[in-house]
Amino acid sequence: MINRAIYLGETFCSYISINNSSTLEVRDVVIKAEIQTDKQRILLLDTSKSPVESIRAGGRYDFIVEHDVKELGAHTLVCTALYSDGEGERKYLPQFFKFIVSNPLSVRTKVRVVKEITFLEACIENHTKSNLYMDQVEFEPSQNWSATMLKADGPHSDYNAQSREIFKPPVLIRSGGGIHNYLYQLKMLSHGSSSPVKVQGSNVLGKLQITWRTNLGEPGRLQTQQILGTTITSKEIELNVVEVPSVVGIDKPFLLKLKLTNQTDKEQGPFEIWLSQNDSDEEKVVMINGLRIMALAPVEAFGSTDFHLNLIATKLGVQRITGITVFDKLEKITYDSLPDLEIFVDQD
Incomplete structure (x- = not known):
């Protein structure tokens, strides 16, 4: 049994x-070492093509194996030796070393949207018995997003700020439950447009790449699963107000x-614009002046x-412009009406 704690993301090194504990030399020693988990077997060493020629009586042969740990749970290091003893008989010696791989970190995320800007908060907690020095906690956005890490402004000089950018000292997360x-x-x-394109399925924000070192400088590296934001429904056509008179x-x-934007990768339209009627019997105060339906050419x-x-407008005071509607003549689709607008109607 391997007593030292082994953590996900580390490099397991053994x-x-x-040892030849007999009184005779052994020859043609074939050594194999592999890691076995519930899901796979990973070969670390195999000297079948070039066996160790001999190990003298009382002698030994030493080697080091390494493995990047990518699975949690039970692991077994299996070491075997196939050799010819002093009498020329082929013999087989297996040894098994078991260990458990634990999670060194927990990552909790929160996603908030404020005025078209998405904020991602990541809380990292250290579950190991060693301090962890975070070399990098980088968010890799998906193809639909860009990301900027936000840091608190501290009272430091320009020289210190430049030095920090060059050297980037690691962030310390203390052992046994420290967080950052x-x-x-x-x-x-x-x-290619002035406004962001809301692509269906673009709620996949990206993933975190985390690298750290322990007190003794041993490196570790983890990557989170894809982090999801608020589900975004595809909005092919968007109508926005550019300018409205105050009086x-x-x-x-x-x-x-108004501005009509095509947020798809193909031409849309032609379109018709009109003011839809209210469900109530209330008379419409603001109406189209002229033809009730306005035609628009296709948009690339x-x-x-x-x-x-x-x-x-036919009535004084604060009035609402309601029911501005877009209709796609080719696809026979009526899009949601523009939110109501307020104007002030004066005598002159």
Whole structure:
């Protein structure tokens, strides 16, 4: 049994010695060493093609094996020797060394969205009996995102700030439950357009790459599973207000500037724009001035088009522009109406 704690992400290193305790020389020694887990067998050493020629009586043959630990749970180091004894008889000697691989860290994440910006908080807790010096806790975003680590501003000089960027001292997380929090700001990437493209399935934010060293400088490395954010539903067409007058005159035409954006990789349209009717019997105060349906040409992939809607208000005071609707003539799809807008209607 191997007594030392073995942790996921470390490099397992074992010094193994084969001793000839007989009074005669042994020859043609074939040595094998492998790691066995519940899922696989990993060969670490095999001298079948070049056996150890001989080990004298009382002599030994030493070797070192290494293995990057990537599985939790029970492991067995199996060492075998096949040799010819002093009388020329082939003999087989197996040895088994069992050990358990534990998790050195726990990583807890929280995702929050504030005004189109996504913040990821990662809390790392040390479960080992050794202090861990974090060389790197880097967030690798998926292809739809960019990431920036946010750090608290401390009272330090420009010289110290430059030195920290060059040397980047490791973060200490103390043994037996020490924790450290990391904060990242994530932004969705735009694909050739001024606004981010919300791709279906782009709730996959990315993963953390974590590297550390122990008190004795032994390295470790872990990678988290993909971290998920808020599920994003595909929005192929988006209508936004560019400019709305703060004050308009009663019974006088005014222009509302809008932008229609195609957030897909193919041409969409042509479109029709209109003001939908209220479900209630209430009379509409702001109406289209002229033709009730406005036609728009197709919009290219990841493109947008600006247009003006000619409106007229028939009642004084604060009024709402409601029910601005987009209809795709080719796909026969009616998109959600634009949220209500408020304008102030004056006498002149």
